[in-house]
Amino acid sequence: MRGITKRYPGVVANDGINLTVRPGEIHALLGENGAGKTTLMNILYGLARPDSGEILLDGEPVTIAGPSDAIARGINMVHQHFMLVPVLSVADNILLGEETMANRVFLDRNESRQRIIELGRRFGFEVDPDVKVGSLSVGWQQRVEILKALYRNARILVLDEPTAALTPAETEEIFAVLRRLAAAGHSIIFISHKLYEVLEIADTITVIRRGRVVGERDPRQTNEDDLAELMVGREVQLVVDRGESHPAAVTLTVDGLRVKDDRGSEVVRGVSFEIRAGEILGIAGVAGNGQDELVEAIVGLRRPESGKVVLDGHDATNWSPRSMTAAGLGYVPADRHRFGLVLPFPIADNLVLTTYFRRPFANGVVRNDAAIDRNGDEAVQRFDIRTPSAQVPAGTLSGGNQQKIVVAREFGRDLRLLVLDQPTRGLDVGSIEFIHRQIIAKRDAGVAVLLVSAELDEVLEMSDRIGVMYRGEIVSIVDGRTADKEKVGRLMATGAQLEAAEAAGKVAAA
Amino acid sequence: MSSPAATARVSGVRTMLARAWSSVSISVLSILLALVAGAFFIIVSQLVEPKGTLNLLRPFDAYRSLFLGAFGGVNAIVETLVQTTPLVLAGLAVAVGFRAGLFNIGASGQVTLGALGSVVVGIALADQPGYIAIPAAVLAGTAVGALYGFIPGFLKAVSGAHEVVTTIMLNSIAGSILAALVSGPLKVPNSPSPVTRDIGNAAFPILIGTDGHLGLLIALVMAFAMWWLLFRTTRGFEIRTVGSNPDAARYAGMRPKLVITWTMTLSGALAGLAGACVALGILHHMQSSFATSIGFDAIAVALLARSNPIAVLPSALLFGAMRAGSNRMQIEARIPPELINVLVGITLLFIIATPAFRVLLRRIGTRPSLVAAPTLPGTAGGTAGPPP
DSSP states (O other), X not given: OEEEEEEETTEEEEEEEOOOOOTTOEEEEEEOTTSSHHHHHHHHTTSSOOSEEEXXXXXXXXXXXXXXXXXXXXXXXXXXXXXXXXXXXXXXXXXXXXOOBSSSSSBOHHHHHHHHHHHHHHHTOOOOTTSBGGGSOHHHHHHHHHHHHHHTTOSEEEEESTTTTOOHHHHHHHHHHHHHHHHXXXXXXXXXXXXXXXXXXXXXXXXXXXXXXXXXEOGGGOOHHHHHHHHHSSOOXXXXXXXXXXXXXXXXXXXXXXXXOTTSOEEEEEXXXXXXXXXXXXXXXXXXXXHHHHHHHHHTSSOOSEEEEEETTEEOTTOOHHHHHHTTEEEEOSOIIIIIOOTTSBHXXXXXXXXXXXXTTEETTEEOHHHHHHHHHHHHHHTTOOSSOTTSBGGGSOHHHHHHHHHHHHHSSOOSEEEEESTTTTOOHHHHHHHHHHHHHHHHTTOEEEEEESOHHHHHHHOSEEEEEETTEEEEEEETTTOOHHHHHHHHHHOOHHHHHHHHHHHHHO | OOHHHHHHHHHHHHHHHHHHHHXXXXXXXXXXXXXXXXXXXXXXXXXXXTTXXXXXXXXXXXXXXXXXXXXXXXXXXHHHHHHHHHHHHHHHHHHHHHHTTOOOTTHHHHHHHXXXXXXXXXXXXXXXXXXXXXXXHHHHHHHHHHHHHHHHHHHHHHHOOOHHHHHHHHHHHHHHHHXXXXXXXXXXXXXXXXXXXXXXXXXXXXXXXXXXXXXXXXXXXXXXXXXXXXXXXXXXXXXXXXXXXXXXXXXXXXXXXXXXXXXXXXXXXXXXXXXXXXXXXXXXXXXXSOOOHHHHHHHHHHHHTTTOHHHHHHHHHHHHHHHHHHHHHHHHHOOOTHHHHHHHHHHHHHHHXXXXXXXXXXXXXXXXXXXXXXXXXXXXXXXXXXXX
């Protein structure tokens, strides 16, 4: 790709980008959220047209008219959000759009099943073609996506943040698959903003910042700090200096909380803890061990079966989200698309989603648009939300910038308690550093912080105390500054019974 | 020195125009395509006429008399406005529902009962002075419509019963209530046909022409009022949030069930008001053959206006004009008025196919030969922004 430029109203998404990918190479494309990686790949895949510049395939200039044209030329893309039909089998998903016909009317399923099995065997991931995709784990669905590309004779495979939803073990397995593909001569473009992953898998790293290529690196001759600086454009502290914390009086008490999930099974089983003002309590745990339900019960989105939530001495069990907000709760939900944002609404409206009804944003029932717009412009400035203006629909922003909207809204007022559920999921190092600094600032301002994260490193770096959650129980609460990563990791994975007994004593003492 | 600012202003105006075009282009295109498709039906319909000769220019004759019937002269224009009035109000009812994610198919029943309610009170106050009888009758119609909208809203909030199903059923119930009352207790004694007494002083005053009544003004005011409600108040913000993302609404401390209930009530009130305007403005009594098509045309009005209360005005005017002009079209060009229903239906069909149009427009906008003219950023760029 040579001199690719693409402008959207108000932004230059790609500015004269050159990118060369060789056969058999794993080429990592590294950049912050909104740096222009996805736009560049959309151009390659024919989803967008460049304003200028050209694409050369095997030295020949080509025009890619659309995804089907891209696929015909051997360019395939595995999107961040999988494009699979859950109720269809693996084989049918792979066949979709590329049906092999036995005759005019009927599909030749046998022929295609054979090819799928054979392809899987060749690259070391044998998958049963008759299994329904919906019953597969995320990691295996990813492999089905890759198989789909291979089935279409992909020579160039673009993977957009393929590891975002994977566990570390699944990531390793996918990496093995990718290495084997590269060895067989396929070119792989690997989009990511996770530095350690890129260092591990890539043969070449191209870093993009604000639509421009700012550097190309050989992973053997660089390190995380160098890449982070290149990516963000300044020196980045990968681990924020958390400083001293000064816990004061107890702000939040959770006592014997039991919560059921949507299917009616109890997923939080008697959780108790306290958070003091000016203290960060981290909750570590493999995703799906009841953390989301625990958080929803605290903030008022889900009714607990039993137990108590006490905020600043008031019994806040069963309080509505509105009452919690009024009492000083800030809440960053795990799923920003479902809860945190109204995507079609302008950024400015999203920035007042939880406070729209009170001054200065409303006088009685009348909205104060001037105040809402001013607040929007200020927040865009202060939180460095990359957007042409605060009047743009939130849905048009990149994931990291969307998360900044949520953070700007929830951090931007006087708080007593801050509940953070996966606050940096899918974000680049620059944004993570920024959000971590904001969290520390809130802690120092005397806010009690509950930090739930599936990223163990994040919990370890930020927390004063760490509660390990396993199957709906907090099996242990350990000191955040002295905690041993190995040990916490083991607790997350097994919830070791011995520790549970010990933890019960500690909770009682706390 | 001021040139950067001036350029910014010009480009600001240009993006505003582009945005405006991108939001109306689909509607305009659907109307044009509907007219083309209608022309096809007019030509084909000649084949089934007894002594039919195939005249390919007949669609032009038909559309000319349709246009003249709607806008040719003061009387025609007033008639168009009279037809437009209930469509504005009922269109607003459906549009407000859409904004909260509700599909109020029940506007028809709400219009009917609203008309009935206003007539009942109008008859009771027929001898009172107009300044008492008229407001009371209008309020009665609105209140009855509101109650009839509240029922499906409440049912949806407490049990999740889908409003499409419940309002369809309530439509038939409304028809039955009307028939029962008009041919029973409300029937004029000794009258051969099932009609009620006249509303006397509760009739709307005429503002323009022979029958341009007060309802015109009410409809105009309500359109702006609904725009203000939806976009300038916190209540409207709640309606729109619940309509776009109920989970986020809950997170934001709103109460979606409450919002749904009261939005359906509001929707019903507007439809009831539409009914009251027809009854008090034109009919002056109630009959069992009450125009139920208003509630269904209203759906088309709201869709064409893409649920924007201000856009409901031109949208309703279009359908009002087609209704008003169809008489002259029938007489002059011998086109059956049913063709108007065909046109309405086809327009709707094209609007509902909006996503397909978007793709089509984008294709046209990015075709190399047209790329040089960047006049379609709203249509091309608007949807092709960086994916979330």
